Amino acid sequence: MRRRFYRRAGIAVTVALALALLAPILITVWGAFSDSQWYGQRSEGVEVAGTRELFSYVLEVWGQALGRSFQIVAAVVPLALLIGAPAAWAFHRRPFPGSRLLEAAALVPLSIPGVALAFALISTLGGAPRFGLLIAGHLAYTVPLVLKTVGNALAATDPAVEDAARTLGASPWQVARRVTLPLLAPALVLAALLAFAVSWGEFNVAFLLATPLLQTFPAALYATYTTNSFPVAAAATLVFLLPVVPALAAIQALGGEELHRGVSA
């Protein structure tokens, strides 16, 4: 009896949570496709009518920001992997005095508000190009994720496997290419997806560093919500969510199964 009660309570809580999490998205979807009269007006004053026009309007107005976001993600994800993965390897396989402290310190940016981070970047590196600053800001949030993901995978693999490859005559490069990288592949894919999701959706740093020519899509979304009508903002949000949803689904799938199987085999 009691067990059944707890089971039902558990299901109820889960459903409530899921609804609470999904509700904004559902409302957004509804907003984007509903044929409302609140459609915004272009600056030229042409009225936007119909869902198709709505989306092409969004893409036209915010296409540049979308392109910027893609540029930034294209720079941030490889850089985060190139910095984070070797660092994780060093922390786990060649620890040095103070490396544990350094590893812990690398996670600190995750708890620093984006506003503070952006101001710190501007005040110390104000002369640097804005694009570079923005990349640096995004790396501060994505490198720790790569470190943690790859670090966990390394902790779960037998370090003797790399030693074994060396005793069989493999050069350091061959060990990396034929043993370490294939073993870490699921973790690297997961890390890349996480970095993508974080960088794609990052708002604080991007908003504060934004210039008229350097605006990411999330920063542009903010402007849309404050200046355009709800259906326009909703449509823009859907455009924003489009690449993230498959990434999140892949993260879920990888994190759940592939990662454990690939690593612990």
Add this chain to the structure above:
Amino acid sequence: MTGTTGRAGMEVQVRGLRYAYAREPAIDDLTLDLPAGAVTVVIGPSGSGKSTLLRLLAGLLHPDEGWIHFDGADVTGRPTEKRDVGVVFQSYALFPHLTVRDNVAFGLRTARRKLPPGEAAGRVDEALALLGLQNLAGRRPAELSGGEQQRVAVARAIAPRPALLLFDEPLSALDARLRRSVRADLAALLARLGTTVLYVTHDQEEAMLLAGHLVVLDRGRIVQAGPPLDLYRRPADPFVATFLGEANLLEVLEREGRKETALGPLPALPGSGTRLLVRPEDLEIHPAGMELEVAECRGLGPYDRVLLRLPGGGTLLAHLPPATGPTAGGSVRLALRPGRGHLLAAPGGDLAP
């Protein structure tokens, strides 16, 4: 199968080797020769430095002091991949993403040794056949039992025909019964390969079975080295005596100018010291022996394990032929078999005997 026998193994010389983990010496001024083509077993308790020694020879660690020569060539600073060694790891360390065949083939296509594909395939087949792995060639390590994984690890290490094979407690992860059968197979394989072998273990039965040359290590130093039976029969000190098997260490007393022990007058024995080593199987039932009370008797099948009370306090362990009579509470007359027993120094050194 001429190809399966390794090249005549190389001779390894180690001189004055020192290695410390964060100032804690693991290998302390160690000097050792591995004779070409022989199996040298290094045995010691955990923490004795035996695995560190193996990693130093493999080049996975580099010594703080001392040198290592392979066939006269100094390899002390040479990285692992440039040393002609094969290692079987305690955890096997198989490549989880590769099949058995690709695991075994790994060492044939590396910077050190790059065989043409046809020749490499032949060598892999040979190694697989030698360890009875032909039917498992397509499997991945996760799909193998512990014993099968162990055989893949050995096949992978021997396929490139290294001049020196290093085994790091390769059987410790197997259950006792499997260990016994694998041990015998391994002994036959090593005899057949004729490669120089260093085999590290903490299991004295394994050591006695495999060793041509036995080295006892304790706290980073060699306590004693030599043929295994010599070490068993004539250990240098109580540590070696008790580590290599069950041992009774009886105090030698001097009474009216004659030396004796709790078992009676001391027979003439080579060596000196204040302790008489009596292995359990060195004792026999003898009408002229010392009468001792039986505290415990347990038939183990091949022999009876009998615990006896000594008159001066303490106990004596004897292995007697099965069902020869003694029962707990009874008594039995025991004597040292002729030619058995060995004198050694008491722990911490001797005062005058």
